[in-house]
Amino acid sequence: MHPMIRTSRRRRRSDGAARRVFQLAALFTFVITVLIIGTLAVDAWGFLSKLADTPDGLGSLTAIGWFPRRGLYDIGTLVVGTLIVTGIAMLVAVPLGLGAAIFLSEYARPRLRRYVKPLLEILAGIPSVVLGYFAIAVINPDIVVNLFSNASKAFTLMAAGIGVGILTIPIIASVAEDALRAVPHALREASSGLGAKRSQTTFRVIIPGAISGIVAALILGMSRAIGETMVVAIAAGAVGGGLFQLTPLQPGQTMTGAMAALGFGSDQVAGDNLAFESLYFVGLLLFVMTFLLNYLSDRLVTRFREVY
Amino acid sequence: MALSSPASIGGGTSRAMTAGLTGKSFDVKSKMVEAALVLTLAASMLILLVLIVDLLATSWPLWTDRPGDFLTGSLNSANAQSAGVWQGIKGTLMLCLVVMVVAFPLGVACAVYLEEYSSGSRFAKWTRINVRNLAGVPSIVYGLLGLAIFVNAIGGFTGGRTVFAGGLTLAALVLPIVVITTSEALRAVPRPIREGAFGVGATQWEVVKDHVLPAAAPGILTGTVLSLARAAGEAAPILLVGAATGLLRTGNQSFVEQLTGPFTAMPVVIFSYARQPDDAFREATAAASVVLLALVLLMNALAIWLRNRYDRKW
Amino acid sequence: MTESGKPMNIVNENVVGSDSGLQTIASSERTEVDTDTPPFVFETIDLNVYYGDFRAVRDVNLTVAKNEITALIGPSGCGKSTVLRCFDRMNDLIETARVDGRVLYHGLDLYGPDVDAVEVRRRVGMVFQKPNPFPKSIFDNIAYGPRISGMAKKKADLAVIVERSLRKAALWDEVKDRLSSSALGMSGGQQQRLCIARAIAVDPDVLLMDEPCSSLDPIATTRIEELMKEIKDEYTIVIVTHNMQQAARVSDRTAFFSVEVNEQSDARTGILVEADATEKIFSTPADDRTERYVTGRFG
Numbered sequence: 012m013h014p015m016i017r018t019s020r021r022r023r024r025s026d027g028a029a030r031r032v033f034q035l036a037a038l039f040t041f042v043i044t045v046l047i048i049g050t051l052a053v054d055a056w057g058f059l060s061k062l063a064d065t066p067d068g069l070g071s072l073t074a075i076g077w078f079p080r081r082g083l084y085d086i087g088t089l090v091v092g093t094l095i096v097t098g099i100a101m102l103v104a105v106p107l108g109l110g111a112a113i114f115l116s117e118y119a120r121p122r123l124r125r126y127v128k129p130l131l132e133i134l135a136g137i138p139s140v141v142l143g144y145f146a147i148a149v150i151n152p153d154i155v156v157n158l159f160s161n162a163s164k165a166f167t168l169m170a171a172g173i174g175v176g177i178l179t180i181p182i183i184a185s186v187a188e189d190a191l192r193a194v195p196h197a198l199r200e201a202s203s204g205l206g207a208k209r210s211q212t213t214f215r216v217i218i219p220g221a222i223s224g225i226v227a228a229l230i231l232g233m234s235r236a237i238g239e240t241m242v243v244a245i246a247a248g249a250v251g252g253g254l255f256q257l258t259p260l261q262p263g264q265t266m267t268g269a270m271a272a273l274g275f276g277s278d279q280v281a282g283d284n285l286a287f288e289s290l291y292f293v294g295l296l297l298f299v300m301t302f303l304l305n306y307l308s309d310r311l312v313t314r315f316r317e318v319y
Numbered sequence: 320m321a322l323s324s325p326a327s328i329g330g331g332t333s334r335a336m337t338a339g340l341t342g343k344s345f346d347v348k349s350k351m352v353e354a355a356l357v358l359t360l361a362a363s364m365l366i367l368l369v370l371i372v373d374l375l376a377t378s379w380p381l382w383t384d385r386p387g388d389f390l391t392g393s394l395n396s397a398n399a400q401s402a403g404v405w406q407g408i409k410g411t412l413m414l415c416l417v418v419m420v421v422a423f424p425l426g427v428a429c430a431v432y433l434e435e436y437s438s439g440s441r442f443a444k445w446t447r448i449n450v451r452n453l454a455g456v457p458s459i460v461y462g463l464l465g466l467a468i469f470v471n472a473i474g475g476f477t478g479g480r481t482v483f484a485g486g487l488t489l490a491a492l493v494l495p496i497v498v499i500t501t502s503e504a505l506r507a508v509p510r511p512i513r514e515g516a517f518g519v520g521a522t523q524w525e526v527v528k529d530h531v532l533p534a535a536a537p538g539i540l541t542g543t544v545l546s547l548a549r550a551a552g553e554a555a556p557i558l559l560v561g562a563a564t565g566l567l568r569t570g571n572q573s574f575v576e577q578l579t580g581p582f583t584a585m586p587v588v589i590f591s592y593a594r595q596p597d598d599a600f601r602e603a604t605a606a607a608s609v610v611l612l613a614l615v616l617l618m619n620a621l622a623i624w625l626r627n628r629y630d631r632k633w
Numbered sequence: 634m635t636e637s638g639k640p641m642n643i644v645n646e647n648v649v650g651s652d653s654g655l656q657t658i659a660s661s662e663r664t665e666v667d668t669d670t671p672p673f674v675f676e677t678i679d680l681n682v683y684y685g686d687f688r689a690v691r692d693v694n695l696t697v698a699k700n701e702i703t704a705l706i707g708p709s710g711c712g713k714s715t716v717l718r719c720f721d722r723m724n725d726l727i728e729t730a731r732v733d734g735r736v737l738y739h740g741l742d743l744y745g746p747d748v749d750a751v752e753v754r755r756r757v758g759m760v761f762q763k764p765n766p767f768p769k770s771i772f773d774n775i776a777y778g779p780r781i782s783g784m785a786k787k788k789a790d791l792a793v794i795v796e797r798s799l800r801k802a803a804l805w806d807e808v809k810d811r812l813s814s815s816a817l818g819m820s821g822g823q824q825q826r827l828c829i830a831r832a833i834a835v836d837p838d839v840l841l842m843d844e845p846c847s848s849l850d851p852i853a854t855t856r857i858e859e860l861m862k863e864i865k866d867e868y869t870i871v872i873v874t875h876n877m878q879q880a881a882r883v884s885d886r887t888a889f890f891s892v893e894v895n896e897q898s899d900a901r902t903g904i905l906v907e908a909d910a911t912e913k914i915f916s917t918p919a920d921d922r923t924e925r926y927v928t929g930r931f932g
Binding site: 120200201219 | 832
């Protein structure tokens with residue numbers, strides 16, 4: 012046999028092997044997805060079917076509050092708490108994040124951008140536990156209690172919401188800035204060429220042109236805010252459970268907060284308890300909500316890319 | 320009059336044609352818009368500043384009082400005076416090691432397959448969608464995955480509530496980030512490099528190994544360091560997996576024992592100290608936050624340095 | 634400002650009417666006397682444009698006469714677009730660009746200390762190389778300029794302006810039934826005529842066109858050229874083109890730019906070689922370099 016052919020065969024073999032290894036790695040990402048969905052679905056179903064067998068049945072899903080150790084699983088308490096925290100977070104993050112994005116993309120000189128962008132990246136890199144500490148050490152006593160005299164002194168949904176909002180600012184700023192900068196420069200020239208001021212170009216051409224990307228940024232930010240755990244676990248209070256309530260100035264229970272209380276470290280409820288399994292039910296709900304929001308955001312970004 | 324005006328040379332100025340071009344009136348509205356935008360950015364910067372100053376100021380007494388003792392001390396949620404972070408630092412570094420060993424090869428391999436082997440295929444399209452969705456899953460849900468799979472289902476292999484199980488959980492969490500950043504780095508490698516190598520008879524694997532991966536290495540490395548920083552800052556998943564928050568007495572075991580024994584990590588230490596009602600823990604929380612923040616920012620700085628150092632313009 | 638205005642008008646009319654209406658300043662009879670009707674819409678005096686340290690064009694002295702089509706031609710990198718973009722201060726949008734010398738607009742220095750670039754651009758409209766309609770409806774594209782400048786606010790007034798502009802751009806009949814559909818759905822040629830309509834909707838004095846046909850097919854190009862001839866009675870037009878035949882077909886005056894390469898630094902700088910009546914440039918140019926270029930023996 013000709014030596015050339017032998018080497019060639021060896022090379023072809025290693026080429027094929029490499030290809031299979033890479034393909035397996037790609038397949039593995041689906042394994043993770045299947046495991047996540049499978050785990051959540053099976054254990055959530057287990058929780059629901061066991062709950063149906065209890066004296067109160069599935070009726071415990073609508074009760075006076077979320078008290079898993081007492082068999083009261085009012086899911087509405089958690090969802091409303093999450094919505095309050097997310098709403099406050101968006102009130103903080105939308106104006107600050109969008110304003111920063113618009114300024115960096117349309118107004119800032121390149122020099123300033125070079126210095127400010129890394130600072131936003133630092134803000135994005137702050138671990139959420141640190142923000143949780145900041146929420147109880149600074150935000151609640153110095154801001155929330157000062158603004159609202161009737162606010163709870165130690166823990167409030169408001170402080171947690173502001174903390175989550177701070178974590179959301181860089182996400183919104185970065186995705187929205189990408190969207191604004193993706194608007195072709197030709198449109199800026201066209202608008203300036205017609206005698207538009209910078210603010211007119213920005214608000215009448217660039218922002219409308221980037222609107223689906225901006226909305227995608229807001230939805231993504233909202234999804235992150237809903238899933239944020241540590242700030243809520245530290246600053247929202249209501250460790251064991253909480254009554255259904257609507258005021259952001261009191262401690263409250265959210266979906267992630269409840270999961271933290273049920274599942275963290277030495278506080279973990281014993282494994283075969285029904286309360287512990289409710290963790291997976293809440294987890295599934297959280298997964299579905301964030302999945303839908305992420306999907307929507309992804310679609311908007313894709314549509315945005317098709318336009319330009 | 321015309322001669323005194325610097326603008327009129329040539330044939331002189333036509334008043335009728337140029338009226339209104341000069342004498343910019345001070346545009347209040349535009350200035351206000353710009354000021355408002357500057358303020359939003361300044362507010363974000365101010366928050367960052369206040370956060371860092373508060374952490375440093377609050378932890379200052381501890382740093383002047385017992386810095387060495389704090390850095391080498393053990394997790395202790397009962398006594399603020401003897402609380403330390405040594406196990407947290409060690410735990411975080413070990414978690415990062417596991418993440419690095421597991422997520423880096425898997426993520427890079429997945430990205431290579433997507434970009435180099437089947438970039439246009441339906442399988443690649445679905446994989447990309449899947450990876451993007453995984454990147455958006457809340458971190459606490461990864462904790463549930465870790466608890467159900469890495470702690471319980473394969474507990475015999477991982478040893479249950481161990482650094483190993485925690486590391487696997489975080490590896491799953493950052494895998495999509497590694498895939499996405501590696502894909503970007505691979506896409507930035509210009510086509511002629513590949514064509515040149517194919518043109519001299521290289522196989523796909525040789526093109527990837529000898530040309531594409533070396534060319535994309537700085538970008539891949541940057542993405543990996545950033546994902547490690549993310550893993551180092553995560554608390555929720557490893558808390559669900561069972562990182563210790565109370566008292567932990569470890570320190571002198573061998574590496575394998577470390578890997579398969581009870582563990583904690585910096586974010587967990589902060590969480591544990593932050594929840595203590597005792598004011599004395601305020602200092603310890605802030606000090607632990609400073610340590611974690613320094614660690615994470617150091618990684619970020621390393622990533623930025625790598626990006627700038629090896630940033631190639633094709 | 635016009636004690637001596639009356640007699641000077643006669644002089645100026647002579648200048649405008651003569652063959653030297655468009656020429657380099659060095660050879661023109663410059664009047665230092667004030668008047669209500671200056672001879673040129675634009676007049677550049679020792680114009681230099683820099684991008685950072687790089688000098689893009691050097692010492693350009695050029696005039697543009699009213700209600701004529703002036704073509705700027707020359708090889709790539711000769712700075713013709715750069716000069717064009719000085720006429721509406723579009724170079725301001727480029728961070729590193731710096732302009733030296735003077736650009737007079739009806740005698741007023743556009744780069745003078747007190748000039749409002751935004752107002753300049755309202756009077757000097759621009760049509761770009763690639764059609765760049767806003768991702769809005771056809772109607773909103775045309776109405777954009779009148780809206781932002783406060784010319785018209787009411788829908789009915791805007792509708793009048795939109796129809797008039799589209800008619801002038803010879804686009805009305807094609808789009809009158811779909812004014813509210815997206816401009817991005819139009820063909821390339823239609824989009825470019827839309828951009829012309831959008832530019833004339835704010836009632837400018839001048840239209841600058843930066844290679845307006847370079848991305849269009851021959852039929853669409855012919856339509857744009859016809860359009861330019863139709864509207865030149867109302868507007869002064871300056872067009873940059875790569876296409877010599879186009880310059881010969883549509884323009885009254887032609888300015889030929891060339892590139893000067895510095896042997897040492899390899900820096901390429903644009904210069905104005907000559908400017909004259911189009912007929913003359915394409916038959917008996919004064920400069921060898923122009924002749925070589927228009928006869929196809931250049932670069």
